[in-house]
Amino acid sequence: MKNWTPDASSHFEAWLGHVKLSMAGDPSLNADDITQDLRAHVHAELEAAPEPVTMGALERVLDSLGNPTQWSDGAKHPKAPAPSWFQSRVVDTIVEWQKRLAADGGMPVLLVVITLIAIPTFDHIGFPLLAFAYFVARSQVVYAPATVTGRKKWMVYLPLAIGSGVLTGLVLGFPLLLQAGEARWFAPFEAMWTLGCWWVLVGILAAREPKAVRAALTPFAETFDASHARMISLIGAALLIASSVILLAN
Amino acid sequence: MSWTTQLRKGALELAILNALNGDRLYGYDIVRILRGYDGLMIGDGTVYPILSRLKADGLVRATIEDSPDGPPRKYYELTRAGRDALVEMNQAWESLVSSVEELRRAAHKAGTR
Numbered sequence: 001m002k003n004w005t006p007d008a009s010s011h012f013e014a015w016l017g018h019v020k021l022s023m024a025g026d027p028s029l030n031a032d033d034i035t036q037d038l039r040a041h042v043h044a045e046l047e048a049a050p051e052p053v054t055m056g057a058l059e060r061v062l063d064s065l066g067n068p069t070q071w072s073d074g075a076k077h078p079k080a081p082a083p084s085w086f087q088s089r090v091v092d093t094i095v096e097w098q099k100r101l102a103a104d105g106g107m108p109v110l111l112v113v114i115t116l117i118a119i120p121t122f123d124h125i126g127f128p129l130l131a132f133a134y135f136v137a138r139s140q141v142v143y144a145p146a147t148v149t150g151r152k153k154w155m156v157y158l159p160l161a162i163g164s165g166v167l168t169g170l171v172l173g174f175p176l177l178l179q180a181g182e183a184r185w186f187a188p189f190e191a192m193w194t195l196g197c198w199w200v201l202v203g204i205l206a207a208r209e210p211k212a213v214r215a216a217l218t219p220f221a222e223t224f225d226a227s228h229a230r231m232i233s234l235i236g237a238a239l240l241i242a243s244s245v246i247l248l249a250n
Numbered sequence: 251m252s253w254t255t256q257l258r259k260g261a262l263e264l265a266i267l268n269a270l271n272g273d274r275l276y277g278y279d280i281v282r283i284l285r286g287y288d289g290l291m292i293g294d295g296t297v298y299p300i301l302s303r304l305k306a307d308g309l310v311r312a313t314i315e316d317s318p319d320g321p322p323r324k325y326y327e328l329t330r331a332g333r334d335a336l337v338e339m340n341q342a343w344e345s346l347v348s349s350v351e352e353l354r355r356a357a358h359k360a361g362t363r
Binding site: 001002023026027030033034036037038040041043044045047052064065067068071077236242 | 277278281292293294295296298299301302303304306312314317319320321322323324349
């Protein structure tokens with residue numbers, strides 16, 4: 001049997017507990033039977049996943065199973081809030097497009113061509129081209145992962161790797177980017193201080209929502225969890241303390 | 251719940267029984283078979299409460315077997331009552347589909363007249 005990361009393992013057990021709870025309202029269902037089937041299903045689905053099984057890999061399988069509260073008419077249904085305008089118009093439309101693009105095979109050759117054009121023209125048309133290639137490649141990996149194999153894998157992963165790198169850089173270097181248009185640039189230790197504060201904040205937010213980080217940087221951050229986020233905060237705190245000491249000394 | 255979701259939920263029970271007709275499958279096998287047919291599945295998990303209910307109704311029986319790759323797997327097969335019910339359900343389905351189709355054609359003709 002495969003090894004799982006501790007957080008993936010405990011998340012799965014908690015999820016099975018949630019399933020049992022949602023089935024408790026329907027006397028015609030045997031919750032133990034269902035969770036036994038689900039356990040076998042999830043293990044079978046993860047048979048081809050790399051070891052140890054990560055939260056990211058597990059969450060993809062749990063997402064494909066759907067929401068347990070909607071599996072049965074007798075299951076406990078928390079009153080579903082009406083979808084917001086943003087959810088029904090923007091999010092659903094984006095997901096719909098991602099599914100269509102994934103169904104078209106993700107156009108791997110076109111993705112490579114677009115990415116190769118985007119790199120030297122990054123300051124002009126390169127950024128939107130790269131964003132498009134990243135969007136299509138991500139659709140492929142999220143909605144048709146079984147098709148991303150062999151040569152196609154590297155064609156799809158190229159824009160994903162560059163896009164994820166740019167995204168990470170944009171998030172981590174955000175305060176410095178804000179200064180780019182200013183007449184006065186940060187002095188080195190001021191920059192260090194600002195980055196320190198920013199990374200502490202980013203680490204705290206990422207520790208609260210590691211799933212969002214894994215989703216944004218899929219498939220390169222499958223093992224990202226709260227401990228990695230705390231490491232970002234710690235590095236930020238170290239930068240903050242060191243730069244504060246130097247700034248006060250001067 | 252949308253009309254298509256309700257329709258799929260209703261049809262899924264029949265689809266599961268048909269998948270098990272003449273076969274002995276564990277839950278994940280059934281899911282993989284159904285995934286091959288467009289528009290049948292809502293979420294993979296929907297299959298398992300239906301299997302639980304079919305078992306409670308005596309239409310399928312389950313036997314547990316160890317698996318070398320993971321936790322034990324529960325294999326399902328139709329019971330005698332399940333096979334009888336399937337024949338009836340397939341007949342009812344065919345009759346329903348042909349009636350709706352007939353009605354649609356009649357309405358279409360009336361509309362084009």
